[in-house]
Every structure is written in C-alpha cells, then in structure tokens.
Amino acid sequence: MYMKNTKLFKLLALAVAVLMVVGVMAGCSKATEADKGETTANSDSSDTIYRSLDEIKESGSIKIGVFSDKNPFGFVDENGEYQGYDVYFARRIAKDLGVEVEFVSTEAANRVEALQTGKVDIILANFTVTEERAQQVDFALPYMNVALGVVSPSDKAITDLSQIGTDDAVIVISGTTAEIYLEENNPEITLKKYDTYSDAKTAFENGQGVAWANDNTEVIAYANTVDGYTVGIPKLGSDDTIAPAVTKGNESLLNWINDEIKSLADEQFFHKDYEETLVDTYGKDYEEELVVEGGVIK
C-alpha cells in the first residue's frame, strides 16, 4: 500500500515540477515575444542592456521615464495626458528623433535602477545631477537650475540664515536636499522635520517654525499660491542642475541628446517650455533663474 502511495505521489510531484518549469518557460518566451519589437536589433548588434540611438529609431518608439505625480514637472492632467516641463521636452525629443514617445511613470527612488536595467531609454524626471548619481548613469547637458530656497511669513521675512535665532526652528521635509544641506552647513539651526509635504505645510502655516527650507522651485511655487508668504532666500547653497540621464555607456543616445539641447538654444526652446508649463506656478520673475538654455549655465 505504502509503496504504491509513494509512487503515485512521486508521479504527481514530477507533474507539478514539469508544470512549473513549463510555466516559467512559457512566461519567458512570452516576455521576449512582447519585447521582440524593440530588442531584435539588440540581439544582432550587442548584448547591452540599453538601446542605442539606431535601435531606438529602428523600433519606432522611445521609452522615457517621467514623473506622473510631480506637478508642474511631470504629471497627468484630467484627460489622462502627460504634461509638464519635463514632458514638454520629452515630446520634443521623440518628435526630433522621428519616433513615438512612450511615457513610463517613474518613482523618484527607482530612476537610477530603471536606467541600469534598460526599462527606459531616458529619464526626464526632475533628475538633479549629483556626483554619486553620475557614477551610476550618464547625464546629458542640463536644462534647468535648482537650488534651495527659504520661505517665511512676509511680515517677518527671513532674508539671511543669520536672522534665525537660537529659539527658532526651521521646517524641512525629511530626506530632502534642504535637510542634508542645513545639517551639514548650519548645524546650529534647529530643524523640525516632517515626512510629507502636507505635514510640513500644515506645521509651517501653524507657526511651528519661522521659515521653511526646500527646493527653491517648491518654495517659490508655495509663496506664489499662498498669500502672506515671501521667498526671502531664493538661492541657498550650491547650484545644482537638472539634466536628462541615459544608461551608463549609451554614448550614441547621450551625444544625440547633447546636440539636441545645443541646437534647441537657437529657438529658445526651454524658455518656451517654461512659458508653457511653469509660468503659472512660478511667474515670469524666476524664468531666467530657473531655465538653462543650450546646456550653458550662466
């Protein structure tokens, strides 16, 4: 009886194993099939994880990673269309390459990974150039400036960090460049840290701190929409830039983007982009401060 038992079960086990292997293989072949359109060129030319310029052109579509929830840089409007400063540029890249654009909604934390695994061809998601990131991906020429800014109530405007007394606190969002910068350079300032944008905003409006430090784009947008607040310090710390990024080693695409950014300077493309997408949020005053034209930082 028992002998028969184990035999039967062994057979069953074998069947299960076969099923699973077949399942996995079917899965793989399905995945490769789905990707065939874009990777056939890849398979004859090279084993690289990224797609070169020619491969992208041949496939007829480019995958660009953008934010889908960072208004006004990359967001989805009420009709389900991608919009924003980064998206405007992304559409232009696709148009000039002569291919369709396929937007991939990206999370901030996955931007490097998405490039390294070839899930997207370009990241255009408010990607600040840092030394650490530059070791992992290749940045093209910048198309926007970013610095830190400090917003405070207009009647007690803070225009210099030295105005902040020992009993005062500055509000920051945890994990942002503002927090890191202030901790390193101004350890004497007391920080009150909040996890989300809305928590920090509520705390600031309830007078939990004398000022709020964040990316200058964020504080400018805030002061423009809420009455009674001024950006006393529009630029703090080192000037950072925002640039498109490609997978490390993807020379052909990188060079093409750099040439594109240079040539777009003739028509003042990024100024037009600013006026189309950012002017409602930041106003005309910050145009020269934020826009980088032709990859040249003034």
Place this chain on the structure above:
Amino acid sequence: MQALVTDLGFDVLFRGTNFTRLLGGMWVTLEISLISVALSIILGILLGVVMTLKNPVTKAICRVYLEIVRIMPQLVLLFIVYYGSARLIGLKFEPEFAAVIVFTFWGTAEMGDLVRGALQSIPIHQYESAYALGMNRSQTYFSIVIPQTIRRLLPLSINLVTRMIKTTPLIVMIEVVEATKVARQIIDANRVASPNAAFGLFFVIFVLYFAVCWPISLLASHLEKKWSN
C-alpha cells in the same frame, strides 16, 4: 453640502476623465490579482499534495520555498523579479508580468500550506473506515477526503485571496500605474486647486477595494453556511 463636496475633493473626481482613469487603475489591480489568484489556487493545490509526501527531498524543497516566501517582503520579490532579472540575465519582463509572477509565487506557497494543513486535518480513521467499507483509493479521495478538505480550506483561502488583492498597491514600485497611483496623480495635478483632494480620492479607493473584496467574503460565508448543513 456643496462646500463639503469641494473641500474633500470629490469634485476633482468628476473632472475630465479622472473617474474613468481611476476605474481603469482598479481594473489593472483586479486583473493582476485575479490571474495570480487563479494560478495560485491551481498550483497551490498541487503543491499542497506534494507537501504531504513523506519524501525527505520534496519535504526539504517545499520547506525552503515556503520559508523564502514567508521571510521575503513582497516588495523585495518584486524588485528581484522586475529589476534583478533584467540585470542578471537580461530578461525584460513587462512590469505587469513580473507582478503576476511574484504574486503567484507568493500565493502558491501560502495556498500549498493551507492545502497541506487541510489534507492532514482529515483523521486517518476516515481513510481506514472508507477502505473498510470497500471503497478504493480514488473513491475515498473524491467522496470522503476532498469534500471535507475544500470545506476546511475555503475560509482560509478567501482570506488569502483578499490579502493578495489588498497587497497589489505595491506594484506601483515597479512602474505599474494602478488605482492608488492614479489617485496620487490626480491629487498632485490638483495640488493647488483642491489641496484636500487626497481625502476624497482615497475614500473612493477604499470604496472600490471594498466593492471588490466584500462580494468575495460574502460568497465564502454563503458557501460555508450552505455546506455546514
């Protein structure tokens, strides 16, 4: 009332195609979880039978598999399958496909363990009584063991199914745009115009998930009642 509707962001919901997009996001959630659930139940039943084997090799393999699933957060599994496969072997999965693999991998293990538990909970004397009555092996299984196993399995597996559906928002991390991500997109696009839209939208998400999971629980309790008589 009007003020309440605006304050809590319910008006945002009906602007443009927002509501359709939200439903579309929910459909992505449902599609991925239902495919995974179906695969998990089939594979899980087979695995459960394998788990009851007295063979030390299959026992060890099942044990390792189950422990991996229990120890690893689903998010880690998602990253391994979606990004890891591309990095290590150059496989380019669609993110939805990667999600189905991970949820099936997880569901099969848990389902298998439930099936094993249910099978082993049938006392040995029931088999012996059946054989004593002259039933053969398959008769014993189909008339005695399996009906009781299914009854014992049902509440537990329904619990697993709803848990799987509720875990799907994790797939946002591998670039799938599902219901919660659509909600965040809508909230952000209206950050200035309706700063409180988050409440309204997540309330709707709550209602959508409830609408999906509640009928499943109802069906389960209905079947349980029916079979207990």
